[in-house]
């Protein structure tokens with residue numbers, strides 16, 4: 001990730017925090033992910049990974065590393081679009 | 095001793111919690127990892143310091159109780175920060191000293207103090223790099239250092255040998271990291287603190303969002319040493335499988351078995367019956383020479399399920415009492431599980447309630463405390479805009495899967511706590527839908543064509559709009575999906591209904607619907623009056639945020655499902671029930687382990703949700719083991 005993207009990211013983050021919308025976006029995302037079953041699926045996936053490796057042989061850090069790309073891919077496009085739209089709206093209003 | 099209702103969060107007002115006999119240390123859980131010293135902890139390093147040099151069983155050693163105190167402080171800040179978005183700024187929030195004094199004089203309400211405290215929590219940042227968001231901040235449980243995980247600044251602090259700091263708490267999720275394990279750890283004493291603080295913060299958020307919520311008093315109990323010793327003396331350790339037992343099929347009685355399994359694993363009923371709130375000795379009916387009491391049968395079921403016996407149980411007495419009490423249920427061979435469920439609820443209610451069993455509007459029996467909520471229906475006359483409001487109790491919500499035919503709209507199913515048919519949109523022929531879609535359809539506004547207006551100044555027969563919303567939500571929310579059309583030749587709707595493991599009912603509540611309508615019509619949010627609830631000074635401190643908002647009090651998690659396979663006459667019932675975090679499939683006498691995926695993919699007929707914000711949630715339930723141990727010990 002280059003520096004430009006990073007500074008842009010933090011700029012967006014700042015705007016979201018200042019407008020007080022960040023928590024709302026987070027809450028909305030959370031609700032949507034629960035509703036569409038993403039959370040349950042991810043939980044089941046985590047359980048599978050832990051069971052296949054054995055509880056003693058995996059740390060949370062490793063689990064996060066393994067699960068993150070799959071979890072990202074599992075987010076439905078409709079949810080992505082909705083979050084993006086919401087963030088756009090906040091940025092254009094600000 | 096503290097209670098969720100009264101215990102303030104603001105540090106200045108905080109009562110010193112009694113430190114500290116750990117009830118969990120007295121009851122080493124059977125699932126404890128060997129080698130952790132018998133203490134309910136997943137980390138040997140933490141377990142080692144918990145009781146070091148302490149002779150009194152269950153008492154926490156000083157270093158451990160200091161860690162626990164620090165953890166509690168951080169947890170309050172973490173939860174407060176996470177919830178901050180729910181707290182609108184206090185309008186009286188000027189920080190001039192004179193005004194501060196003034197406000198002190200006026201005595202702010204506890205609610206305002208709590209809100210002010212939440213808003214005063216500082217935003218943390220990494221002490222080394224200043225990262226304040228994406229770097230996964232952790233706070234040291236031994237000192238005030240805060241560092242990020244991304245650049246390993248917390249790791250470096252814990253690895254620093256000049257100080258021997260070992261544990262840190264994740265500043266977002268409140269999980270504990272142990273540097274010696276090099277992993278996140280669990281410990282029941284810490285979990286318990288976290289759970290308690292969650293309940294408090296959720297109660298505060300709920301209160302701010304909707305001051306009309308009445309929370310039952312939730313008294314936190316830490317046993318004194320004497321009490322703890324007594325519990326230990328009279329308890330038997332809970333077996334891993336207690337509460338799990340198959341039920342024999344006594345000839346097409348699977349409809350009964352599935353309902354009984356869902357009742358036995360209902361956390362509220364479990365606590366009620368296992369703490370001996372109803373038994374033959376206390377029973378009004380048995381004392382007056384009566385033979386049939388369904389509550390007593392329920393009590394005996396619990397006794398048999400927690401006896402340690404694992405062979406399938408025959409609930410023949412229960413069936414007998416059912417027949418005696420409800421002639422209609424005895425008539426048919428194969429029964430409808432939902433009908434049976436409602437019959438059992440009504441029967442237990444009438445066996446338990448005092449004096450006039452007919453008047454159940456304010457009944458405090460275990461059934462009504464567990465299942466009863468209220469629906470509000472508002473009918474607005476299109477001519478005079480007069481609104482007629484009615485309140486209806488319900489014990490469960492019956493949802494249409496398919497849209498009802500237009501002429502059926504407005505018809506109401508009476509008794510048994512049915513929901514009105516309200517749907518207008520047509521979705522016929524759909525093979526799959528979600529529970530939320532069913533809810534949305536069932537609670538959508540409906541147009542009544544021939545409405546006789548009750549307003550004396552109008553009294554016209556015209557069109558009106560009817561809105562049904564949920565006024566009160568019960569601790570346990572039961573749903574029936576209307577799969578059977580009893581009128582006609584008994585066809586079955588086979589649509590797959592996808593249910594969520596977590597359900598947020600906020601958007602169907604009266605408050606939320608009204609706020610949304612208000613917003614739509616005026617373009618601004620109405621500011622509700624908090625004074626009535628807080629008894630404090632005026633200050634516009636609450637808004638009901640309508641955009642995808644969620645009130646913690648209205649969140650539910652799934653713990654039981656009843657499935658039906660085959661046709662109405664010849665079909666078979668099975669049930670999935672969650673017990674201590676795991677799902678089990680109950681098929682009459684057999685009990686097998688299941689996955690949540692199986693549960694959510696199954697053909698649901700009835701489903702049961704329990705409010706998430708209980709100290710005894712079905713998933714995370716260390717406390718119940720103590721109840722169980724105590725109750726079984728007494729039997």
Ligand SMILES: [Zn+2]
Nearest residue numbers: 234237239259
């Ligand atoms: Zn430290």
Ligand SMILES: [Zn+2]
Nearest residue numbers: 220223242247
């Ligand atoms: Zn850092």
Ligand SMILES: [Zn+2]
Nearest residue numbers: 137139272275
């Ligand atoms: Zn450790």
Ligand SMILES: [Zn+2]
Nearest residue numbers: 377387389390
């Ligand atoms: Zn009785």
Ligand SMILES: [Zn+2]
Nearest residue numbers: 443457459462
């Ligand atoms: Zn009752």
Ligand SMILES: [Zn+2]
Nearest residue numbers: 475478547552
């Ligand atoms: Zn009218």
